[in-house]
Amino acid sequence: MGRIIFWLVIAFGVLLALRLLNVANAGSRRDATTGRASRSRGRDRAMVRCVGCGVFVPRADAIDAPRGPTCGDARCLRLGQRDAA
Ligand SMILES: [Zn+2]
Incomplete structure (x- = not known):
């Protein structure tokens, strides 16, 4: 029984780590796209x-x-x- 709980904790830990990585990647991707968009639009902001x-x-x-x-x-x-x- 203890082994099952141990492996469940490991699995949730891995899922949590992957989720955090995804969030970090999405955040940096969003920054990159908005940065590019605002830069290209800056010329036409007049x-x-x-x-x-x-x-x-x-x-x-x-x-x-x-x-x-x-x-x-x-x-x-x-x-x-x-x-x-
Ligand atoms: Zn008009």
Whole structure:
């Protein structure tokens, strides 16, 4: 009986160690991805003004129209196209 409990404790110890390793790996992986994401987005963090409605949107999310950047709303896209044509 004592041997069974001993091996159960060993098995749980190994599982716990693996779990801790996984958590540590996931944490470092998450740091790496967020670091990369924020670095690549840093260039596009500037805000631009929508030519349609005047709302400020991040440069990366803005959609370029002939008149200037738009927020992506259908109405604003139409306004962005209208005067250029
Ligand atoms: Zn807009």
